[in-house]
Amino acid sequence: MTTQVPGTVLLAHGSRDARWREPIEAVAARMREDDPTVRVSCAYMELAAPDLPTAAAALIADGATAVHVVPLFLGMGKHAREDLPLQLDALRQRWPAVAFSLAPIVGESPELVALLARIAIKS
Template sequence: MTQGIVLLAHGSRDDRWREPIEAVAERVCKNEPNARVACAYMELATPDLPTATAALIAGGATAVRVVPLFLGMGKHAREDLPHQLEALRQRWPDIGFSLARIVGEEPELVDLLARIAVK
């Protein structure tokens, strides 16, 4: 199995907004040199989730893990993302798709944000 990772964020018209998302992708690749990573955005930026997923699959990914880089469970994460993930499963039935928890719900991130807040 060749794992692909999509780092999914909201998106913005401001290109600078993408920098931290792309920095996470670079760090993943640095920590895991064999990782296949793509960034994707729900709106206002490209690529979108289907396009990023297609690129990973074209590059040999046989499984795709979608990691939502959201702090909270908003409409995109609660409603839009499950529909998009189901569409991906129907488009590529032979690919194993998995969905990580919203990063804002991960205890490690909550701890990190709390430490940053009191610096």
């Protein structure tokens, strides 16, 4: 059995404002600080680069054989519900030897809900 080499795409909506991307990129930087061997890339659904196929291609070029997409959305909107599954299907067709997986949107994580509540109470 071959060991898979993991890569992670942190996927967010996107904005023309470069400052909007800073928190997303900070998550990737923190992942690299916590584990210098981690392969992580940020991607955006629209209005910013790179897009999901470009980010996946970069991870695969870096040796990833399994790509886990983590949607950094607070709610289950059209992108997460409709667009993302179509994009993952296209990625699986383009790279059939790569295992693509999709995490639940972060807004559905009980840990994130609890953290946001704690932050709101303190503010």
